[in-house]
Amino acid sequence: MADRQEAVxxxxxxxxxxxxxxxxxxxxxNPVCPMQRRRGRTSWLVTRYDDIVRAVLDPALRNDPRSVSTVTEGPRFPMGRHMVASDPPDHGRLRRLVAGALSPRRTGRLAPHIARTANDLLAALPTDEPVELAQDFAFPLALAVISELLGVPHADRADLSRWTLSILSSPADATAQFFADANAFHDYLNDLIETKRRNPDDAVISAMVAAHDHEGLVSAEELVSSVFQLVIAGYESSASTICTATLALLEHPEELGYFRAARGRELDQAVEELLRHTSTLQVLAQRFVVAPLTIGPVTIPAGETVLLAVGSGNHDPRRFADPDRLDLRRENNQHFAFGYGRHLCLGATLGRLEIKIAMALLIGQFPALRLAIPPNELNWRPGLGFRALSTLPIVLGPRHPGPRNDEIAS
Structure with missing residues (x-):
């Protein structure tokens, strides 16, 4: 049985x-151990790659909190009925809704927009004084891309950014401000969905509304929650990965030079290694144990919760040779940066494209790029699920032409 050791x-x-x-x-x-949670609760943390794979596939673990009879006190989060928090058969319905709207053809058409936006943002930055890469480049780019994909009007994007970062940055004990922002976000998405219903366009929300109205795939609550999940996944993760991956390259000059020269498959391979090594996604959303679950020597009783430390799995030497070394030539790089199994992120193709274009343009145009402060003075954002820099001050240095858009956007 599970042994109640001191929680990490x-x-x-x-x-x-x-x-x-x-x-x-x-x-x-202690590869399966208790972990401290808020209000004195604990969850079971799984840290080995193979154990994470087995746990993801085990039917004893569910994503939907309604799978267990846990009573939740306090206000209810208004946008929790998306596919990340669901199990079959509901998961299949919700995934079909998003997959149908988020086709490779639609996301592929965004490549010129990503490159144009990235170039415009870089062109506006001073080259001889410190700039803030997160706030001046990575987050504005990610916001522009997800807004273009979903069809969010320009006038509304600042609010979208504020609500998203508030929800992601709130402390473990959710504050009144957290729920105020969540409810404002919910009301805005409801209004936007109604606007798209009356005046459809070729963006993703309109496609999701059409599927909801004509095929009856999901409820109104599930539709709003699914749009919310797309915003969270498409904004925070891409922006934070651009920052942490840039820092990793700056700390590894030889790999930085390799990345700057890479094209085609070599560039794609380099991006995969940056995704694995920097591991912006550290811990998957909690799973709920509905039947006794044995992982290694530990049996976790029904009613408990499990957290899968994919950031640890991405650095497991049982799966990756010399895992703490950044190796942009690494082959067979099956990491967890976009999840695993049936919950593999449907936006992975867009995320890879956005990160590749943004970083190839940044690194290619500024060969003297450097940190503006020592690495040990950088601030990291508090949190559990994501590992993200609060800021990344850099000096760009002299600008060079860099790679052509068509060399990196394919």
Whole structure:
């Protein structure tokens, strides 16, 4: 049975800054262990790659919190009925809704828009004084891309950014401001859906509305929640990965030079390694145990919750040779950056495209790019699920022509 050992804490500033020493120790000494949660609760943390794979596929673990009889006190989050928080058969319905709207053809058409927006943002930045890469480049780019994909009007994008970052940055004990922003976000998406229903366009929300109205795939609550999940997944993850991956390259000059020269398959391969090595996604959304679950020597009783530490799995030496080394030539790189199994992120194709274009233009145009402060002075955003920099001050240096858009956007 599960042994109630002293719970680990993944929210300390030291762990957020560098999670991999603790993960390495846990993989060897305590690969399935209790983890501190808010209000004195614990969850079971799984840290080995193969154990994470088995757990994702085990029917004893569910994503929908209604699978267990846990009573939740306090206000209810208004946009929680999306596919990440669902199980079959509901998961299949919700995934079909998003997959139909988020086709490769539609996302592929965004490549010129991504390149144009990235170039415009870079052109506006000074080259001889510190700039803030997160706020001046990565987040504005990610916001422009997800807004273009969904069909969010320009006038509304600042509010979208504010609500999203508020929800993602709120402390573990959700505040009144958290729920105020969540409810405002919900009301806005409801209004936007109604606008698209009256005046459809060729963006994703209109396609999802059409599927809802004509095929009856999902409820109104599920439709709003699914749009919300697309915003969260398409905005935060891409922007944070651009920052953490840039930092990784700046800390590895030889790999930085390789990335700058890479094209075609080499560039795609390099992006995969940056996704694995930097591991913006650290812990998957909690799973709920509906039947006794045995992982290694530990049996977790029904009614408990499990957290899958995919950031640890991405650095597991049982799966990746010399995993803490950044190796842009790494082959067979089956990482967890976009999840795993039936919950593999449907926006992975767009995420890869956005990160590749943004970083190829940034690194290619500024060969003297450097940090503006020492790495140990960088601030990391508090949190559990994502590992993200609060800011990334850099100096761009002299501008060079860099790669052509058609060399990187394919």
């Amino acid at each position: 804490d993944l929210t300390t500033a030291e762990h957020v800054r560098d999670p991999y020493p603790l993960f390495a120790r846990l993989r060897e000494e």
